[in-house]
Amino acid sequence: MCLNYKDILTGDEVWHTSHNKWMSLYDTLTQSWFVELLQDHGIFDLDLNTDEMDTYYNEFLEQVQDQKQEVIDNQEIILTLKDTSLLNVFHEKTNEEIHNELEKEISEMFNGIEGEDASKLYDSLHNQIQYA
Helix, strand or coil: CCCCECCCCCCCCCCECCHHHHHHHHHHHCCHHHHHHHHHHHHHHCCCCHHHHHHHHHHHHHHHHHHHHHHHHHHHHHHHHCCHHHHHHHHHHHHHHHHHHHHHHHHHHHCCCCCHHHHHHHHHHHHHHHHC
16 A cells, blocks of 8 residues: 555545556556566466466456555545544554454354464464564
8 A cells, every 4th residue: 555645635635646657557457568578477487287277367367456556445445534643543443343244253263162273363363463
């Protein structure tokens, strides 16, 4: 997530300094010439077969689309909130809610399950949530 926002401008024109760069980058990553380069890399450099390459590319494309949508969503949130500091609070609260929900789900999932393996798995999941 990019937090290098520029001051909010008048009217509906809201942007941060790297917004256009990110949009350009995401557009480049989905152009056919780049897809061909990525496929060549997967086939020749990584020795992936066709199915593996399809999976590799689809996962890559999904990441690109998700990241692009996050930048777009952040722009819309800034426009709606009219303040970038509120955006930061919004993200903090959202992350906190997700954290709490994951903690609750893990606790419920392991409720009544005993044993060393279950305990290790619970601890591992709990630690991953703390660092997420």
